[in-house]
Amino acid sequence: MKRLSYLDIFNIISSEHEYNKIRTRFPVYTHFGHSFFIRTFAVNILNDKEMGKIILTGDRPTGRLHIGHYVGSLKRRVDLQNAGQYEKMFVFIADAQALTDNIDNPEKVRQNVIEVALDYLACGLDPTKATIFIQSQIPELCELSFYFMDLVTVSRLQRNPTVKTEIQMRNFETSIPVGFFTYPISQAADITAFRATTVPVGEDQEPMIEQAREIVRRFNHIYGDTLVEPEILLPDNAACLRLPGTDGKAKMSKSLGNCIYLSEEADEIQKKVMSMFTDPDHLRVQDPGKIEGNTVFTYLDAFCRPEHFERYLPDYPDLNELKAHYQRGGLGDVKVKRFLNAIMQETLEPIRNRRKEFEKDIPAIYDMLKQGCDVARAAAADTLSDVRKAMKINYFDDADLIAEQVKKFAAEK
Numbered sequence: 001m002k003r004l005s006y007l008d009i010f011n012i013i014s015s016e017h018e019y020n021k022i023r024t025r026f027p028v029y030t031h032f033g034h035s036f037f038i039r040t041f042a043v044n045i046l047n048d049k050e051m052g053k054i055i056l057t058g059d060r061p062t063g064r065l066h067i068g069h070y071v072g073s074l075k076r077r078v079d080l081q082n083a084g085q086y087e088k089m090f091v092f093i094a095d096a097q098a099l100t101d102n103i104d105n106p107e108k109v110r111q112n113v114i115e116v117a118l119d120y121l122a123c124g125l126d127p128t129k130a131t132i133f134i135q136s137q138i139p140e141l142c143e144l145s146f147y148f149m150d151l152v153t154v155s156r157l158q159r160n161p162t163v164k165t166e167i168q169m170r171n172f173e174t175s176i177p178v179g180f181f182t183y184p185i186s187q188a189a190d191i192t193a194f195r196a197t198t199v200p201v202g203e204d205q206e207p208m209i210e211q212a213r214e215i216v217r218r219f220n221h222i223y224g225d226t227l228v229e230p231e232i233l234l235p236d237n238a239a240c241l242r243l244p245g246t247d248g249k250a251k252m253s254k255s256l257g258n259c260i261y262l263s264e265e266a267d268e269i270q271k272k273v274m275s276m277f278t279d280p281d282h283l284r285v286q287d288p289g290k291i292e293g294n295t296v297f298t299y300l301d302a303f304c305r306p307e308h309f310e311r312y313l314p315d316y317p318d319l320n321e322l323k324a325h326y327q328r329g330g331l332g333d334v335k336v337k338r339f340l341n342a343i344m345q346e347t348l349e350p351i352r353n354r355r356k357e358f359e360k361d362i363p364a365i366y367d368m369l370k371q372g373c374d375v376a377r378a379a380a381a382d383t384l385s386d387v388r389k390a391m392k393i394n395y396f397d398d399a400d401l402i403a404e405q406v407k408k409f410a411a412e413k
């Protein structure tokens with residue numbers, strides 16, 4: 001968000017409409033009257049707050065979340081949340097987006113909304129610090145998507161690489177649902193409705209954020225500065241950018257059966273780690289082994305921290321030494337897998353245990369989501385009011401319009 005200039009501040013405090021918008025956000029000031037001094041003070045405080053980040057991100061509820069989600073974005077969100085350097089944080093369950101390719105399976109989406117909410121809480125997302133909500137409950141997002149549709153061409157959507165691969169994956173060919181085809185537009189609405197500055201997501205979402213940025217630029221160019229251009233926040237660790245499945249395939253996905261879920265039981269985690277894809281040419285312990293494309297080492301890159309060596313593998317000082325030994329030959333897969341298993345167990349146990357606690361009071365989770373939806377809806381409504389004004393479709397709260405029309409028709413007589 002741009003810092004307001006003195007001229008901007010002056011314009012806000014001299015316009016009743018703009019200043020009233022701020023007043024509603026700072027009700028305390030109404031107790032002191034509205035002198036020039038108080039107005040300036042209020043706008044400055046708002047300005048400082050607006051300097052902060054608004055973080056927004058979401059997940060489709062098509063299954064429980066897995067460790068790919070965790071390293072790709074979830075852990076980052078929790079860290080950002082706990083660091084507290086943001087103005088607002090929104091995390092949402094993208095059920096409407098999940099329906100774009102599950103329209104005949106609403107039960108699947110419905111069942112997984114609560115699963116994702118539990119995974120969020122289990123990972124440490126805290127509803128007192130972040131607004132957690134469900135996409136479909138914010139009708140303003142549909143409204144904004146509808147206006148955005150006029151700013152994007154069909155050929156631009158066809159060029160979106162993520163949409164392209166997804167269409168192939170789902171064998172849609174020419175029978176693509178329009179809603180699915182246009183989901184990048186609705187995702188732009190998700191982001192901009194909350195004035196998000198920062199979107200922590202995995203690498204596969206990059207084209208979506210780029211699309212959103214283009215829409216914002218186009219909108220602001222036509223209608224004046226109204227929307228905030230978001231930035232993507234990618235994981236800084238290459239292994240976390242796109243964690244492969246346990247079978248070494250590029251993507252961890254439920255349909256490929258190669259996931260480790262956040263809620264997985266200890267024995268399942270062990271089974272999956274011990275049967276993980278490694279280097280297929282590393283047949284005997286003494287053979288030199290490859291690190292590249294070796295899933296076990298990719299997972300170690302993503303999850304291993306220095307203290308894990310002290311705890312579980314004190315013969316090695318760090319990951320580089322372990323890799324070097326494997327590459328030289330003389331280090332067996334089983335030993336490395338046991339080490340990874342210890343790390344995965346240590347990482348996932350507290351998450352699993354917290355989830356079990358939250359599972360004991362399911363109505364409280366729905367309550368939390370409902371409250372989140374209320375907060376989110378108010379935020380989206382605020383942006384939509386700016387959007388309608390910018391697009392000149394705010395007929396009933398624009399007194400000047402009526403006066404102008406009165407004049408026009410009086411002059412015609």
Ligand code: TRP
Nearest residue numbers: 057058059060094097187190201
């Ligand atoms: N497309 C994202 C996914 O598949 C989910 C999503 C929907 C999202 N709207 C968003 C993510 C807005 C970030 C911002 O996981």
